[in-house]
Amino acid sequence: MSEVKIVATLTPFPEHIDTIRTAARAMVNPTHHEPGCLQYDLHESRAIADVRDLANTGAVSFVFIERWKSEEDLKKHVAMPYHDDFLAILEGKLESLSVQRLTVLA
Template identity: 80%
Template structure:
């Protein structure tokens, strides 16, 4: 089976930034213990409204960069009870959720 790569970006509503940060951080440790997890990194992102001025002034997002040994391993991850709990916490608190599957060229 081939490796699966995912980038998931969560953009919280401003009043829920700390709640989403805490919930996202809580996902990292248990996910790293999953047998099929090759990479599960969390980053905080600040949009750059003007590429000529690279100061971090824009919206806050949280970005997961994930690599899984196989499709089955990814399916097992999203079936974990703590993943369901995480989705429950996110409910109604995000401006946007964007999950992308990457294919290397």
């Protein structure tokens, strides 16, 4: 079995930023205690319109950077009751949701 890397980006509608921030933070501690979790970090980001300016003026997103021992461990994570509860909270509150699986090229 090989390690699985995931980046999940949640961009809430502006009126739901605080709700999503709270719900996302609540996911971190229980996930860290899952046996297959190698990394589960939550970041808050702001879109940057111009990389030469670096002004944090764009949309707020929450980014999870995850590493799992195996595909099976990731499947166990998404089957957790608190993961289902988290998805229920997200319902109708996100402008976008992107989940990406990373593969090392070099």
